[in-house]
Amino acid sequence: MMNLTILGATGSIGVSTLDVVARYPDRYKVVALSGHTRVELLAEQCHKFNPAYAVVGSATDAQRLTHLLSTRRVNTQVLYGTEALAHIASLPEVDAVMAAIVGAAGLMPTLAAVSAGKRVLLANKEALVMAGDLFMAEVRKSGACLLPIDSEHNAIFQSMPAGYAGNLSRAGVSRILLTASGGPFRDTAIEALSSVTPEQAVAHPKWTMGRKISVDSSTMMNKGLEVIEAHWLFNASANHIEVVIHPQSVIHSLVEYVDGSVLAQLGNPDMRTPIAHALAWPQRIDSGVERLDLFAIGQLTFERPDLARFPCLGLAYQALRAGGNAPAVLNAANEVAVSAFLAGDLPFLKIAAVIAETLAAVPCSEVATIDAVMTADDQGRIAATRALAAYAQ
Ligand SMILES: NC(=O)C1=CN([C@@H]2O[C@H](COP(=O)(O)OP(=O)(O)OC[C@H]3O[C@@H](n4cnc5c(N)ncnc54)[C@H](OP(=O)(O)O)[C@@H]3O)[C@@H](O)[C@H]2O)C=CC1
Numbered sequence: 001m002m003n004l005t006i007l008g009a010t011g012s013i014g015v016s017t018l019d020v021v022a023r024y025p026d027r028y029k030v031v032a033l034s035g036h037t038r039v040e041l042l043a044e045q046c047h048k049f050n051p052a053y054a055v056v057g058s059a060t061d062a063q064r065l066t067h068l069l070s071t072r073r074v075n076t077q078v079l080y081g082t083e084a085l086a087h088i089a090s091l092p093e094v095d096a097v098m099a100a101i102v103g104a105a106g107l108m109p110t111l112a113a114v115s116a117g118k119r120v121l122l123a124n125k126e127a128l129v130m131a132g133d134l135f136m137a138e139v140r141k142s143g144a145c146l147l148p149i150d151s152e153h154n155a156i157f158q159s160m161p162a163g164y165a166g167n168l169s170r171a172g173v174s175r176i177l178l179t180a181s182g183g184p185f186r187d188t189a190i191e192a193l194s195s196v197t198p199e200q201a202v203a204h205p206k207w208t209m210g211r212k213i214s215v216d217s218s219t220m221m222n223k224g225l226e227v228i229e230a231h232w233l234f235n236a237s238a239n240h241i242e243v244v245i246h247p248q249s250v251i252h253s254l255v256e257y258v259d260g261s262v263l264a265q266l267g268n269p270d271m272r273t274p275i276a277h278a279l280a281w282p283q284r285i286d287s288g289v290e291r292l293d294l295f296a297i298g299q300l301t302f303e304r305p306d307l308a309r310f311p312c313l314g315l316a317y318q319a320l321r322a323g324g325n326a327p328a329v330l331n332a333a334n335e336v337a338v339s340a341f342l343a344g345d346l347p348f349l350k351i352a353a354v355i356a357e358t359l360a361a362v363p364c365s366e367v368a369t370i371d372a373v374m375t376a377d378d379q380g381r382i383a384a385t386r387a388l389a390a391y392a393q
């Protein structure tokens, strides 16, 4: 039996994880769940999976959840706040942690799971973008088993040679090809982008996801964050990671070898596949995902990304090459800009402008500690909020 904590259980990845877990009651036991604001959904999940602990964001929501659980006669202990998240991520009885909180809020609880040496199923890419160096050092120190959930990184992991130990050239790998759908605006006339709405931006053509990552896909900042994520996970330099637009989202990424071989992982665009892969690894389990029907798909196509259309992708490469605090500043600026766009306070095309101005405004520095990462995050948020003021609509 594998005991699980699911951080971000009420989100898109959390719900898909519970869908896979529910198929194997003899294999997985849910020990703890976290949500933030969706208290009714969390109460239903507690009713179904009977965890020992549930965590929400505030004292008020903890009271609401306690009340909902008592009416359902569910005996789950309710906690709230950041320390409670770190607590359920590092419980001694927990074997594996699904890290599926969105954004910078996921960093500390995910790091707590890493420090406790858990099997960490990493969906929260922002944690690696912000603190990749320290995060990977902590993985090595604690002996945590880090398994990528992001579909592309899970595909790369599956396409790497057995025994690959973070040395691309020794493994004969020449390049990582990271696929991207191109999002909802791949073909939209550039002039029309100035007036796109949040609802248009979150309407991803292939994946059903949370609102923040869906906007990131529409600007291709998602792919930029994923380039940085791949850099840390696979010890690959920016020059060894190429983004390829593949609108069908069937090939989830590819690994090119020096002998000319290119290995890839394919599948229907459904996150239950990488989730099931990481839950069961090194075994395989049925995820509930439909078989891939190549005859129905017919064609797989590829394009180079246009950096004039998608400046956020270029900004992410710039931050990766700059190193130090730049990726954390990039991430903070993106979170501020996306949240303003979703609130109707920032035009779509100004998301990239806010991030570029923030990167230019915050001086470069090293990030040798988590405190330094959090300072970079704060500086990025302050500079981005200042930049927003010029574009408020
Ligand atoms: N969705 C997908 O297919 C993919 C997602 N990812 C990554 O996985 C992560 C989760 O994405 P997704 O599931 O789409 O996001 P969602 O927005 O659907 O879910 C986010 C989860 O995090 C919780 N949460 C939000 N803010 C906070 C906070 N401040 N503190 C604690 N918990 C919080 C939410 O709680 P509540 O809803 O109760 O408020 C929810 O449980 C992201 O990092 C994303 O980039 C990666 C690849 C694919």
Ligand SMILES: CC(=O)[C@@H](O)[C@H](O)COP(=O)(O)O
Pocket: 150, 151, 152, 179, 180, 181, 182, 183, 207, 216, 217, 218, 220, 222, 223, 271
């Ligand atoms: C499912 C997943 O992993 C997402 O990160 C996905 O990659 C988003 O699609 P884009 O390729 O459009 O960013």
Ligand SMILES: [Mn+2]
Pocket: 150, 151, 152, 226
């Ligand atoms: Mn992805």
